[in-house]
Amino acid sequence: MRPFQYTRAPSLTEASHLTAGEDTLAIAGGTNLLDLMKLQVETPGQLADINRLGFADIENTDDGGLRLGALATNTETAVHPRVRADYPVLSRAILAGATQQLRNKATNGGNLCQRTRCFYFTNIDQPCNKRKPGSGCGAIDGVAKLHAILGTSDQCIATYPGDMAVALSALGAEARISGDKGERNVPVRDFHCLPGDTPWIENVLEPGEVITGIALPAPVGGTQIYRKVRERSSYAFALVSVAAIIELTDGKFSRADLAFGGLAHKPWHDPRVGKCLLGQPPSDALFDKAADILLEDARGFGENDFKIPLARRTLHSVLAQATEGAA
Amino acid sequence: MADTITVNGTAHPVPDDPRVSLLDFLRQHIGLTGTKKGCDHGQCGACTVIVNGIRINSCLTLAAMHDGDSVTTIEGLGTPDEPSALQRAFLEHDGFQCGYCTPGQICSATAMLEELAANWPSDASESLEESIAISGEEIRERMSGNLCRCGAYANIVAAIEEVAAGGRS
Amino acid sequence: MTVHFKQDEPDNSNRLDGMKQGVLGEPLPRIEGLAKVTGTAPYAAEYPIENCAEGVLVTSTITRGKVTSIDRRSVLSMPGVIAVVDDEKMCTRAAQGTANEAPTQGPKQVCYWGQPIALVVAETFEQARDAAKHLKVEYREEDGAPLDPNAVEPEGQEDETVHQGDLAHAMAEAAHNVDVTYTTKGHASAAMEPHAAIAQWDGDKLTVHASLQMLNYNITELAEALDMEEENIRLVSRFVGGGFGSKLGISEEVVAAALAAKQIGRPVRVVQSRQQVFQTVMRRSETTQRLRLAADSDGKLTGFGHEALVSNLPGESFAEPVLQSSHFLYGGENRELMLKVARIHRMTAGSVRAPGEAVGMPTLEGAMDVLAEKVGIDPVELRLRNIPEQDPEEDLPFSSHKLADCLKQGAEAFGWDNGPRKPRRRREGEWWIGTGMASAARVHNIAEAKARVTLKADGTALVETDMTDIGTGTYTILAQIAGEMLGLDPKQVLVELGDTRHPRGPGSGGSWGAASIGSAVYVACKVIREELAKKVGISEEVLELSEGKTATGESLTDLLEGNDLAREGHYEPGDIEDDYTASGFGAFFAEVRVNHYTGETRVDRMLGAFGFGRVLNAKTARSQCIGGITWSIGVALTEALEFDPRDGHLVNCDLAEYHVPVHRDVPDIEAVLVEERDGAASPIQAKGIGELGMCGGAAAIANAIYNACGARLYDYPMTPDRVLAAMPD
Ligand SMILES: Cc1cc2nc3c(=O)[nH]c(=O)nc-3n(C[C@H](O)[C@H](O)[C@H](O)COP(=O)(O)OP(=O)(O)OC[C@H]3O[C@@H](n4cnc5c(N)ncnc54)[C@H](O)[C@@H]3O)c2cc1C
Ligand code: SF4
Ligand code: FES
Numbered sequence A: 001m002r003p004f005q006y007t008r009a010p011s012l013t014e015a016s017h018l019t020a021g022e023d024t025l026a027i028a029g030g031t032n033l034l035d036l037m038k039l040q041v042e043t044p045g046q047l048a049d050i051n052r053l054g055f056a057d058i059e060n061t062d063d064g065g066l067r068l069g070a071l072a073t074n075t076e077t078a079v080h081p082r083v084r085a086d087y088p089v090l091s092r093a094i095l096a097g098a099t100q101q102l103r104n105k106a107t108n109g110g111n112l113c114q115r116t117r118c119f120y121f122t123n124i125d126q127p128c129n130k131r132k133p134g135s136g137c138g139a140i141d142g143v144a145k146l147h148a149i150l151g152t153s154d155q156c157i158a159t160y161p162g163d164m165a166v167a168l169s170a171l172g173a174e175a176r177i178s179g180d181k182g183e184r185n186v187p188v189r190d191f192h193c194l195p196g197d198t199p200w201i202e203n204v205l206e207p208g209e210v211i212t213g214i215a216l217p218a219p220v221g222g223t224q225i226y227r228k229v230r231e232r233s234s235y236a237f238a239l240v241s242v243a244a245i246i247e248l249t250d251g252k253f254s255r256a257d258l259a260f261g262g263l264a265h266k267p268w269h270d271p272r273v274g275k276c277l278l279g280q281p282p283s284d285a286l287f288d289k290a291a292d293i294l295l296e297d298a299r300g301f302g303e304n305d306f307k308i309p310l311a312r313r314t315l316h317s318v319l320a321q322a323t324e325g326a327a
Numbered sequence B: 001m002a003d004t005i006t007v008n009g010t011a012h013p014v015p016d017d018p019r020v021s022l023l024d025f026l027r028q029h030i031g032l033t034g035t036k037k038g039c040d041h042g043q044c045g046a047c048t049v050i051v052n053g054i055r056i057n058s059c060l061t062l063a064a065m066h067d068g069d070s071v072t073t074i075e076g077l078g079t080p081d082e083p084s085a086l087q088r089a090f091l092e093h094d095g096f097q098c099g100y101c102t103p104g105q106i107c108s109a110t111a112m113l114e115e116l117a118a119n120w121p122s123d124a125s126e127s128l129e130e131s132i133a134i135s136g137e138e139i140r141e142r143m144s145g146n147l148c149r150c151g152a153y154a155n156i157v158a159a160i161e162e163v164a165a166g167g168r169s
Numbered sequence C: 001m002t003v004h005f006k007q008d009e010p011d012n013s014n015r016l017d018g019m020k021q022g023v024l025g026e027p028l029p030r031i032e033g034l035a036k037v038t039g040t041a042p043y044a045a046e047y048p049i050e051n052c053a054e055g056v057l058v059t060s061t062i063t064r065g066k067v068t069s070i071d072r073r074s075v076l077s078m079p080g081v082i083a084v085v086d087d088e089k090m091c092t093r094a095a096q097g098t099a100n101e102a103p104t105q106g107p108k109q110v111c112y113w114g115q116p117i118a119l120v121v122a123e124t125f126e127q128a129r130d131a132a133k134h135l136k137v138e139y140r141e142e143d144g145a146p147l148d149p150n151a152v153e154p155e156g157q158e159d160e161t162v163h164q165g166d167l168a169h170a171m172a173e174a175a176h177n178v179d180v181t182y183t184t185k186g187h188a189s190a191a192m193e194p195h196a197a198i199a200q201w202d203g204d205k206l207t208v209h210a211s212l213q214m215l216n217y218n219i220t221e222l223a224e225a226l227d228m229e230e231e232n233i234r235l236v237s238r239f240v241g242g243g244f245g246s247k248l249g250i251s252e253e254v255v256a257a258a259l260a261a262k263q264i265g266r267p268v269r270v271v272q273s274r275q276q277v278f279q280t281v282m283r284r285s286e287t288t289q290r291l292r293l294a295a296d297s298d299g300k301l302t303g304f305g306h307e308a309l310v311s312n313l314p315g316e317s318f319a320e321p322v323l324q325s326s327h328f329l330y331g332g333e334n335r336e337l338m339l340k341v342a343r344i345h346r347m348t349a350g351s352v353r354a355p356g357e358a359v360g361m362p363t364l365e366g367a368m369d370v371l372a373e374k375v376g377i378d379p380v381e382l383r384l385r386n387i388p389e390q391d392p393e394e395d396l397p398f399s400s401h402k403l404a405d406c407l408k409q410g411a412e413a414f415g416w417d418n419g420p421r422k423p424r425r426r427r428e429g430e431w432w433i434g435t436g437m438a439s440a441a442r443v444h445n446i447a448e449a450k451a452r453v454t455l456k457a458d459g460t461a462l463v464e465t466d467m468t469d470i471g472t473g474t475y476t477i478l479a480q481i482a483g484e485m486l487g488l489d490p491k492q493v494l495v496e497l498g499d500t501r502h503p504r505g506p507g508s509g510g511s512w513g514a515a516s517i518g519s520a521v522y523v524a525c526k527v528i529r530e531e532l533a534k535k536v537g538i539s540e541e542v543l544e545l546s547e548g549k550t551a552t553g554e555s556l557t558d559l560l561e562g563n564d565l566a567r568e569g570h571y572e573p574g575d576i577e578d579d580y581t582a583s584g585f586g587a588f589f590a591e592v593r594v595n596h597y598t599g600e601t602r603v604d605r606m607l608g609a610f611g612f613g614r615v616l617n618a619k620t621a622r623s624q625c626i627g628g629i630t631w632s633i634g635v636a637l638t639e640a641l642e643f644d645p646r647d648g649h650l651v652n653c654d655l656a657e658y659h660v661p662v663h664r665d666v667p668d669i670e671a672v673l674v675e676e677r678d679g680a681a682s683p684i685q686a687k688g689i690g691e692l693g694m695c696g697g698a699a700a701i702a703n704a705i706y707n708a709c710g711a712r713l714y715d716y717p718m719t720p721d722r723v724l725a726a727m728p729d
């Protein structure tokens, strides 16, 4: 770890002001940032501790939704009675990630901003365009089992590794962001970026912007499933994950909100996938059609080719489970 | 007054170098080496301690972020003269071999039983809303953040099950 | 006074069974257990040593070449930095197990990516870690280092080669034959305690607290590396946070700490980071293995072939001994065994728990399952039919053989269904459920060992040796052996281990620890008993001791008349090593579920039955078994080292991405201990148990995967991607 100055941000304005500087990063739970600082992947000269700024509450909103403080921990979110009752896919996604110890410390804001687990990104003696623009991508011809099959570029094929944001995408949640230019709301579906030619840009946050909360819309009900496929039965990142909110009316899909993890540089939400299901009765052929649409442009890099059939089969499994007894 | 961290009931000043992790603070600054460093990156659970009643990985947090907090380490749970119920159960069930993951397992299990009592769900819970029954699968999922390379898992689970069922109190 | 016993003949007297204390074999909790569960047991890095500076290793960022310059100034002005050490004596690899000589030295010469090349020492750990990242190093790189084990011409290992009869002919003539090629990926020991050392000098005397398995060899290795006399070195490893082969020999931090402490005139602590432990210590080699089995219509083997390709760095003597148990486990008069080593520039390959059988048995036992299916008989029955009368290659008897008992008792305890076996017979929701089994075998090793036993005037005993306890239970079983022999409650026996000031033990490795050091303690106790018998005026054979008294009520304290009675036992295996083929045997049974959609596999239950000689402590022995079975789950399903194809560096060098099994991967495990006495194994009739539990277990899981879902895989580990690729529609 490089030496840095540790500053406890006294107010949100001050936090924005501090993190607007090139060399300063906000620290919340620290479970991702400190990991990377020890490896010198991140080398901030100053840390602005935002933990005592207060936006840690989980509150009902006027429209019947729920506002999750950015500083609420993943655990506080997952065990909250309303999240459990009204947004089970979110509880499930959080509980499927990391470990209880990590979730107890990890915050909702930090979780959205967590960085990729690409081996070449975390090893500063290897090339990586994300960490060091122009140095090349170590993964493309290297070990790329974890890597993306959708939305990749010739600069970077990393995945966004998180679980929570996949559920938030399916739920249509919005991130509340505050900066010197004021407040804005960004749908979680639009929060993360594809790598393109700028793989070092991972999300839409501008310098000085801080996530203050996540707004969940009024509950939609339905059958909610988070399915995570991983190499261990716990404590492993997703090979593929699916967040699904499914509702059938008269034996036909009336709601199909789907998002995918482990496939891309962002939680993958392709509205066409859900749309092709709507109005149709569940069937194997229909599930296949949904997978065809999802994977139309999928491309593997050798070791991760398996994610294409795996994503197809996992989607199949989730849809079958969600519609069990209806088909 | 300088910022302090209370560890097992004793207040200690926060270190000057902000880089010092809570783990290194415990092990190197105040000599409490019961908390182990297995990876330093949140990947093994050997460093698990209980902060304000909540278990966390002490390697992935800065000591400087914990002024005013109350930390319980393995040394605070019991001593060779007065071991805790879990410590005794681990001994009896041989819930360890080399012993290096053990303080982390025991701190973790201690807090985990509280989480179960508070009805926090886990990835293994059938339902998010009903009250959660303690089972082997629940314990295993909740303890999965604590690696044991010696492979004492089956015995660790047996020890925890016994204490969860009210044994060795 | 030392008593030397060289064992040329089996000892079937089973003297320990006639002792009266009745503690040997009992499931006593570990005597050092309270210290471990309360966090008061000190591991290498945890000794509070005044004025100790912190060292962090700097590692190479090229694969092969020379370090041409190290710019010390790039770090010496950084806060707290004391020194940069790049002494020619620094080691660049860990010593192989039982090397007994210095490992490769000379940090200027780079042979693999991640190799240690220097040490930065500073006042604090944070300062040293930062400075180590900043050190400017220049290299002259030699391109073209071979990295792919399949792309080089391998070297044959003559002493592993067997050509007997005509296997090709036997295969052609066989009623049933199997010819399959397996691969296994590399493994890491991943002991939870990272490699660590604190070195301090007092004049020309050096003390190192380190995390090591075999102090008896390590002291020689360190002395040679530093060009010192052993008398001037003291190594201390009282608690070792797991080793699994990775701490058999000294590794880089031990020598670096000693050199740095000398250079700066202060104690120095060096702890390897988890990533460094992965990248600089030892890997188990990946393997490619061809299995050929020829059988008659009853499934009796007529031919047996096992060929393996492994890899290592140039200059390393170690070659993963994949065929070790294949030489004797099953019959078949036509035999072809061959081991080859590819010289490549990945990090050092060396011992990881159960070197050889850990990867040789899962493939052999997978192939046996294929054969059982072809022959159409139960896989347990196939094994029973192929247990040889004597070693099928050498004209040697087995010292003892419990395979048949283990197969039968294991099948019984598991509830094995020996009816017709067809895949895909049971499904629960998305999950296919099935069962599988495999044999276990692990060669028995035994080594020379010394221990001093002192019967104190106060009627307690002290056992001293530099033997280590790496979680294996040494502290406890030695207290039990001494207690049994001397008629004492083990609580009255103080055991001091892990200090080279004590007599040389055998070290913990190759599962030989308990039998070897236990025999040394036995030898010492036996002479003490003779002395006591003399005092009573009877012969040792009839001396009965329990609870500190003789059968006639004389107390030990009275007999000792205020004097301590100390004897050093020196056990040495003699002809018994050559006259018998000795091995632990066992059987594994597993029930797994495989997800039809995702290929995820979960082990629902697993059982192992093992025969490994005398059980010294039923609790710690069982723990060794379930630990081994846990590793079997890792071999079968999750563990795989991945290397970069361009520079050979170990890519997944941490515990997040190298997947050792977690709690949830491991179900309830049952271990059946099949008691036996093997007098040719050791004078205490015990063999090793530390590794047997992982020698074949992975195949029980692989075979269960096939039985569950019909996916027959030939590549370990069987991760979801691979299971899916083999899954029938
Ligand atoms: C071993 C391991 C396994 C893991 N497994 C999983 C897993 O399976 N699934 C999963 O989803 N996650 C997993 N994680 C990741 C974990 O969930 C994240 O580390 C955590 O959520 C990050 O939250 P934090 O509060 O600790 O973030 P920090 O480490 O504090 O911050 C991370 C980043 O976010 C920025 N940031 C933090 N808060 C804000 C804010 N309010 N506004 C703007 N920027 C902010 C910081 O500047 C920093 O750049 C794992 C982590 C580890 C170490
Ligand atoms: S995939 Fe992206 S993060 Fe990984 S090495 Fe390539 S550029 Fe870096
Ligand atoms: S040392 Fe903290 S999790 Fe491993």
Ligand code: FES
Pocket (backbone or CB within 6 Å): B095, B096, B097, B098, B099, B100, B101, B102, B147, B148, B149, B150, B151, B152, C192, C241, C242, C471
């Ligand atoms: S007891 Fe050794 S790692 Fe758990």
